[in-house]
Amino acid sequence: MSDTSIGNTSVSPDSGLAARLAELIAQHLPNARDVSVQGIAPMFGGNARKAWSLELVFQLDGLPQRRPCVMLIQGADRQIETDVAQEFRVLHGLNGKGTRAPAAVAMDARGEIVGAPTIVLERLPGKASAVDFLNSPDPAAARRLTEDLASVVADLHAVDWTPAAFDSALEGLSPREVALRQITHWHDTFLAQRLEPLPVMSGLFGWLYRHLPEPQRICLVHGDLRPGNFLYEGDRVSGLLDWEMAHLGDPVEDLAWIYRPLWSPERFVPLREFVQRYAALARREIAWSDVLYYRVFNELKFAVISLTAARAFITSSTPNMRHADRAATVPPCLNRCLAWAEQHRKETSRV
Structure with a gap:
């Protein structure tokens, strides 16, 4: 893992992260082609985890697609133990069920790509204040x-x-x-x-x-x-x-x-x-x-x-x-x- 990993939001993501994320996401979108990740940028950072925005770009059935996403990275200062894999399964199970939950896109459960357990979700509109x-x-x-x-x-x-x-x-x-x-x-x-x-x-x-x-x-x-x-x-x-x-x-x-x-x-x-x-x-x-x-x-x-x-x-x-x-x-x-x-x-x- 590069020393400039986004596990720490005080630094920039390393240059290879976008390509590694694209490879990870492509595994979860088997029908997509030419998957790339663009515009990784910090959104906020709390005790439990850090959030980064990104744009997912790919081809589906020959048509260009662009999907705004958010990447949630488990933080070191979380107050409770949580299971990223379980959270991803829950959200994946809610996909298409008529709830207002974000679609689950991809998961790095052990932090092998990002450096800490991470999930990538659809980025929804609105504010949370x-x-x-x-x-x-x-x-x-x-x-x-x-x-x-x-x-x-x-x-x-x-x-x-x-x-x-x-x-x-x-x-x-x-x-x-x-x-x-x-x-x-x-x-x-x-x-x-x-x-x-x-x-x-x-x-x-x-x-x-x-x-x-x-x-x-x-x-x-x-x-x-x-x-x-x-x-x-x-x-x-x-x-x-x-x-x-x-x-x-x-x-x-x-x-x-x-x-x-x-x-x-x-x-x-x-x-x-x-x-x-x-x-x-x-x-x-x-x-x-x-x-x-x-x-x-x-x-x-x-x-x-x-x-x-x-x-x-x-x-x-x-x-x-x-x-x-x-x-x-x-x-x-x-x-x-x-x-x-x-x-x-x-x-x-x-x-």
């Missing part, structure tokens, strides 16, 4: 955008996935057992990453195990669907981004994550109204107690991610100063969990 959306000077347009998001999520959850086809480990599991795997995953991660006993957090994981609702159905859950992780143009969602945490689970999980307090669109569409709109589109009833349950789950998930980031900084696994005080975000998360757990108790006691 959560700040612009949440501070919109046009609440009516932001409301329509939030309502469209409910439609997008309903369409995503309507895609039929066979658990065993998604992950062989899910074969033969009941819907409840599939949903339980997410609780177990984040609980195990908490136990591995915590820096002190955190008995309240331990107790809240026990609460999750005891109160797990019976899923009405199991579907593909995006896992990180929120402002900042979808593209939009005006009052319409144009694409869903960042599929690293996609998994099979209870669809209510996505609804609750969208409305985490840090990025909630509550001022445009209240959560209850959003859930009602989604339920009407999905043609199923959603118990408010299930929403409260997944608010607790998601807040604990966010707290675990924060603990993972804090441990990475404390153990010198990363020099990123943004992680230095991440553990300070945990107590407010736990306070919210306790409040929602109490609301859940009151809600279920009325049934």
Whole structure:
């Protein structure tokens, strides 16, 4: 690998990368001819991964084609372990299914071409700024955008996935057992990453195990669907981004994550109204107690991610100063969990 690889966004891509990428992409587009990659340029860089834009040029059935793409390169400072190959399989499985997910183009799962695990996706139009959306000077347009998001999520959850086809480990599991795997995953991660006993957090994981609702159905859950992780143009969602945490689970999980307090669109569409709109589109009833349950789950998930980031900084696994005080975000998360757990108790006691 050249010293000027794009695994580090402070330098330019090496001169041979475009040719190597073209060879990789040609393997995924067997009917294409004269494949070339042009105009590789940095888009942004976050903790989890870096994004580069490029133009894919090729011939198909004798006709010239030009496709704008984005290359996502796994970063060293990611807060959670993710599987590029799994993310690519999910997006490839969504190709042509009527969702607003980008088409999967190519994958370098082990980083043999780029220098780090990488996927190449269709580049969709729109912007993803959560700040612009949440501070919109046009609440009516932001409301329509939030309502469209409910439609997008309903369409995503309507895609039929066979658990065993998604992950062989899910074969033969009941819907409840599939949903339980997410609780177990984040609980195990908490136990591995915590820096002190955190008995309240331990107790809240026990609460999750005891109160797990019976899923009405199991579907593909995006896992990180929120402002900042979808593209939009005006009052319409144009694409869903960042599929690293996609998994099979209870669809209510996505609804609750969208409305985490840090990025909630509550001022445009209240959560209850959003859930009602989604339920009407999905043609199923959603118990408010299930929403409260997944608010607790998601807040604990966010707290675990924060603990993972804090441990990475404390153990010198990363020099990123943004992680230095991440553990300070945990107590407010736990306070919210306790409040929602109490609301859940009151809600279920009325049934």
